[in-house]
Amino acid sequence: MKTLIKSGTIVTATDTYVGDVLVDGETIHSIGTSLDVQADKTIDASGKLVIPGGIDAHTHLDMPFGGTFSSDDFETGTIAAAFGGTTCLVDFAIQEQGGTIRQAWETWMSKAEGKAAIDYGFHMILREYTEDIGREMGEIVEEGVTSFKLFMAYPGVFYMDDGSIFRAMQTAGDVGATICMHAENGLVIDVLVEQALKRGNTEPKYHALTRPPKAEAEATHRAICLAEMADVPVYIVHLSAAEALAEVTAARDRGVAAFAETCPQYLFLSYDNYEEPGFDGAKYVMSPPLRDKAKQDQLWRGLQYNDLQAISTDHCPFCFNDNEGKLLGRDDFSKIPNGAPGIETRMSLTYDGGVVGKRISVNRWVELTSTQPAKIFGLFPKKGTIAPGSDADIVIFDPDDFWEISAETHHMRVDYNPYEGRRVQGVTKTVLSRGEVIIENGNFTGTPGRGRYLKRKSRHDA
């Protein structure tokens, strides 16, 4: 099957030009200013952007958390991702306490198989470090799981002490993997949470007030120092505080292999959302929390000057009007499941706020949402660019159309949208995943289960 995408504005991390893209089977065959070829299907992309499909390097589909599960599974979540212009994601498998890494990988493989509509890889969340786990880290890297997430937060759940973190980092360094770090000082946060609850402060806003920016900045500083000593690249996930960004910037200026992502919620929402009436603040309970609006410009600056290398979603939805969702914390903010939806809205929100808002160029937008995640997580150049030989994961994006975001029309399986009513410029129109058109004319035209597991490269393969 040959598909010709005609007369679009092709945008990569480095170039912008009008041209044609010929897709042959699953990959890009050729690119030219005017290709004179026969194809089975021709798509007129004039007036549209032709971009590499978005890569979301941080999602939690079908994830157990606090006695419940995130509400999107690999079918609903990946279809929603595709509607929003994302063609590849890296989700987090979770090692059970006392369980093996292989068990966790197999569990998450079976969650995705038969369901995922786009290609996917996995990071591995470690909950402990033992000699056996260390040995298994090398084995799972061979299977393409080449990054490990560690937590400095959530004592008793995901938290690891500094000694265990350091050992896991050393092993990750040895096997060519990258460390993803949830950087918040969980022990201090737990003290603040206990004190707040003792005072009767139970509303959602206390989630934010008990997780101060300093707790993120201190942990970010410590994570980077530990990684530097262990000689392993560290990628700070879901960075929200300008104070934490300053730590990443300082480390990068010293030449440390420190990377970081932020997420749309930290660019477009703020602490003010926790002050919404009634229990509505629970919609925004996530960790780290939303921060002061006045500090958002510093995150944009980080994105502009490459102190932040990626924009991911941390998509982890829980329904609002649901006793198994956000309502679990009706009387106690610490019981509200942490996380919010965003897998579908990332590309449009960041195009609107970034490119239309003149904060980043269209090439930087592609770089942050696709190319850099592919490079950092061992998927480039198969994913993350438009080039001959790359997978034909291509999004045809209308830069002039508008979308009023709403839970009534989104495709994520969650009963609210944190951006309800926001009107954004820039809409995904057509999506190809490995050459197959999976979104067209507002419909999903793919099949659940067509998505493939991605064996990612380690630094030793580079």
Ligand code: URP
């Ligand atoms: O609140 C969040 N971020 N939930 C998802 C789990 C995590 O820490 O990334």
Ligand code: ZN
């Ligand atoms: Zn996290």
Ligand code: ZN
């Ligand atoms: Zn997360």
